[in-house]
Amino acid sequence: MKQCEKCIFYDAEYDKLLQSGDDIAVVGQEGKEKHYCRLFDGAVDDDIITDKKACDRQVAK
Numbered sequence: 780m781k782q783c784e785k786c787i788f789y790d791a792e793y794d795k796l797l798q799s800g801d802d803i804a805v806v807g808q809e810g811k812e813k814h815y816c817r818l819f820d821g822a823v824d825d826d827i828i829t830d831k832k833a834c835d836r837q838v839a840k
Contacts, residue, residue: 780814781830786837787817 783789797815813822813828826832 780828782827782834782837783814783816785839786812786816786832786834787840788836788838802823 794815798813801813814828816823823834824832827834
């Protein structure tokens with residue numbers, strides 16, 4: 780998430796809004812929180828969220 784928070788395209792309010800729509804529980808993924816960015820059609824890849832992989836769409840603030 781550190782790289783997301785430094786990107787001009789990441790908006791915490793937008794992320795929270797889309798997270799509120801995640802009301803379906805998938806067995807085995809109960810505690811898994813998804814994050815959203817305007818540049819992705821769906822949730823941001825977990826490897827980007829955990830900073831294991833660099834986001835190729837990031838633009839620094």
